[in-house]
Amino acid sequence: MKYLNRKALLGTALLMAMSLVSCEDILEEQPRSIYDPGFFQTERGVQGGITSLYAHLRYIYGQAYYYNATETGTDEATYGQSADQNFLVMDLSGQGEITSTTSRADVLWGTAFSNINTASGIIENAAEVGTIPESLIAEARFFRAFDYFLLVKTFGGVPLDLGAGELMFNSNPTRTSVRNTVPEVYTKAIFPDLLRAVEELPVNPRVTGGVTQTLARLYLAKAYLTYGWWLANPENIPTFPEAPRTDPDGHDAQWYFQQAYDVALNAIQNPGPFGLMDTYYDVNVATNDRNKEILLYADHTETSEFYNGGSLTYGSGGAPDNFAGWMMTWNYTNIRSSLDPNWTNPISSVQREAAQALGRPWTRMAPPIGVITNTFDDKVNDSRYDGTFTTVYRGNWPKAGVDAEVVYNANGLPVEPGGAILTFLDEQPATPINYPSAAGKSNVGAGELPGRSDFVIGPRDISRIVYPGLWKLGPYRTDNNGGLGQPNAGSTRPFNIAKFSELYFIAAEAAVMGASTQAGYSARELINVIRARAGNWRWDNNGNQPKVEDLSAEMTAATPQEIDIDYILEERSREYFGEGYRWFDLTRTQKWEEFAGTYEIAGSSYGDHTPVTVTRNIQPHHYLRPIPQGQLDAMEGATGMYQNPGYN
Template identity: 70%
Template sequence: MKQMRLQKIWGILLVSAVLAGCSRILDEQPRSTFTPEYFKTEKGVRGGITALYANLRWVYGQAYYYNACLTGTDEATWAQSADGNFKDMDMSGAGNITPTSFPTSIVWDNTFASINTASGIIENANSVGLSAALIAEAQFFRAFDYFLLVQTYGGVPLDLGSGELRFNINPVRVSTRNTVPEVYTKAIFPDLKAAVDQLPDAGRVKGGATKTLARLYLAKAYLTYGWWLQNPGNIPTYPEATRTDPNGHDAQWYFQQAYDMAAFAIDNPGPFALQPTYYDVHLGSNDRNSEMLLYADHTETSELYNGSSLTYGSGGAPDNFAVWMMTWNYTNIRSSSSASSWAAVSSVQRAATQDLGRPWTRMAPPIDVFTKTFADKVNDSRYDGTFVTTYRGNWDKAGISGPLYNANFMQVNPGEAILTFLNNEPATAIDYSNSVYKSNVGAGVLPGRADFVISPEGISRLRHPGLWKLGTYRTDNGGGLGQPNAASTRPFNIAEFSELYFVAAEAAVKGAAVKPGKSARELINVIRARAGKWRFDNNGNKEKIADNSAAMTAATPATIDIDYILAERSREYFGEGYRWYDLVRTQKWTALSATYRIGGVNATDHTPATVTRNIQPFHYLRPIPQGQIDRMQLSDAEKKAYQNPGYQ
């Protein structure tokens, strides 16, 4: 078989061994390189395991990968300050995805080194006396990376230079891609099964791989492969392969396996459980909670273990800077120091708090997110637990004293609402003229309200609710604005216990035989019942004790279909990076994302435009990065054949 030179794989393994971390994750000495000889020692192999966790930060929390997961779907489009990295992904003609589009290269460029590290651990583990449980961590990560690759690009190489799934120490410049069925049946399924068998119920360290995590990914892999075999939308694959399973199973068999694995994991959770309210899932002070199965970790206590500066964000990996992208420039909001004439003052200062943080204005949620996806904002707490809809004054933390005056020249004090995104269109027309009260961001005025307002129809590429769920959380602000220019020191969540309910429900909709109490509707209603429970109101910034579970479950359709599951997944995981993969797996990307509505890039833009996307079947795979193609010693015809069709 031909081999390939992959970025980050040379004669030695170049990997980051500094684990992200809150403390007790791993305690090996950080190391930047592994020589083949060092890798044959127990210390070297254990260092390789550390590197597998550290490598997560080069993908998860990396804003351009985050963009590739969301922009172009029904969850996000490009925003006012977007460059080509974001416009390319939108599929709307503002840009075009090509083999040189950076966001599509991130998975390829950051997984093969991790795969090779995992293979080195697996090969050397027995000779250094590594336990089966530690070997299983490497098997999990190798499968995890291959699963990400095959969903993104189709078939990928299993041989990195020394044979299929072997540890490679020699640089090579040729390659052959395996087919999708080969990647699943030779790499993903065997490694995940071994991980399920050998991993502990509770992680050996906080944030470590567990049986429940492996079961989730095995269930997801079964589910995704079942869809691939069935191929209801006739989406092409590459390298070309028949939609048959080498082991002789059909799609229905895999859907049943997905259901059974997910249902078993729900019933045997180990130390994991759903949080009592949706608010608790993403509350910064409650990070690394019982619902989180895997995360790319960061910390505010040490730059070494954070992996990046605690005072300034670089705008590149391994920083966790994803949430900046959907944070609009709220710092342009102005109030007045005078009660009779407009004397502009910056009333909402940039701050390192969960509702604010560093604005980049690169991505924006379309209007239908607020009018359709999150139509129920009364019973369902997930809208309030996802978005920042009220921007409150904090000028006092910047040393500005006294009250200010806002809409209608009404007095406002620190902590009070300066600008509010309304839940619905108001009965009274909003005055967006800004002729007297100049919000500076195109917000409007309603009679009797001190806060400026924007209705759902006024959401634009310039202004929109921010993402509270991923927002900055620091405990070292010292009563001031803190370090808002630093990347987030929060973990970036990758896998959540709640997804087991969605995987099982989706498999049930696809025809899996269900267990008592675990029909698709019953599984989804576990999630919806939790969504109906409130303990805090972000919009009102106050305690709210309410249980709307009965209303939420009663509103669930009697018959669940894939569209409803996808809508629920968006409500549950909006902005977390799941969406493109969900829509590609179910082949619903075109149907659900072909058009969207949003306002323009100027403060005066209050009339939504309808935008049409041009999503073609070949777009369901991302292009192989041009840099990879250029590095290989192949003929022009072979290089063309290596690239996914449509990008050649």
């Protein structure tokens, strides 16, 4: 791992410099190890720098250790059976401490500053070229604000001066650094850049996946909302560097909540080419990637290792691979069925496959029981549970060359290829599940119910080693050729970063916090747009069959008449579970300890179905991640005042 701020060595941490191929209207990457200052004073240099801003997303999003830092320790995720220290410490449950050397937020710190410096180089020099449109420079402004927003939410105040002055392009390595305050980062960097981006970015993307006015509005609204919460500070969470909870421009929290509402609503009412998909399934099914709801993604491809940025046959377990989806995938390949009714010839009936429901298992993270029983309590009307998890594991042994028309499974009953081998039940059954004392015939501790050929596990019986998989982030390849494909490779799907649907949540949250609303756009009405969509089914994912059913009326009728922050957070988890939003949602609203202070889950052994309650030690200083040790080691002089309190 390189820790590059040190006030940002411009090119050495830059991942790729690229050129544009306008005839195909896509971003084509050309590796370049370093940028010299004069590079941005050419049209080719500006274009290459712009494209590198997109490439840097792959070193943050889909990078599993950073993903872990955004999910583990929340109500959405705890550590799984195979977790190493990277995951154990983030859980804050007595398995280790988050420190400057163990926090995996270092991934963000080590990537964002060189990208910020590249953006500053483009902004500062593009005007001298004379042929660069303002809309292209606005892309650099967006990404500079984007990275600063991620940093300030994660670490508190961060440096605006990377060695050449505030928001200036720096080409000389320096070993000193001063952190600006949170208000300075927002009012000097994030807001001005995003406001310019909204004015100057196009409505339609310049290239496939390019940033747009709608995307800039989403991030401006989100930044206003987050800063409003920071000013309000309802739970008196400390900040660093220490600063009064006052705005340099004289606005209060309510002003910012109103701005968040107004900007988000403007984007909803003027969507350009974007909008909500008809069903939740359509948002996340891999065959529909890059759909109109996705405003920004870290892209990948299965057609070229060069443009993918990683192997197409084997995953490295590091950036720029998209390997986040492995983390909450348990080792389903350990499931056993038999080639004969007497169970003398067991085989692995669910083989590792490059398919969205399966993929490469790492078992580093696991959902607590409350996710299944509380967050997704409505599994009948609400399609989002079905569109989030793999709950049925189906036999695919013929793809591994096993020539058998059936295998024998639970209760000695036969199962054909494609049939259910193991099912995570939606509800705890009235008839008690007959579980083995250990791994049992299934080899994974699954139980049996009378008359069923599939092994089963109840929703309160999941553990750190066996739990529903995260279908939403599963891999997808079109080159499997009828076989298992390349399940060990990083996912060649894009990692989604920003969705049009979040505009509804931002406006609703701002309304709950006191923003004046327009007719037809109250908090409840905004949330009900999302809930109505969640009730519209076209496919039963885990039933593996069509389900054309409109249950939107049932969904909206069940929405409380009065929406509060807790309900919005619950809805956000149903909508964005496992996508890397949760830690930011809980720290923004200062609800982290309330929502995630305890959780239930069974242990790490096959056959363990006894839930235990785990208590986390979430302290106020944990609301900021520690500055990485690599940054501190690279600096000259005293660094004690640079580190966030509680981590010295």
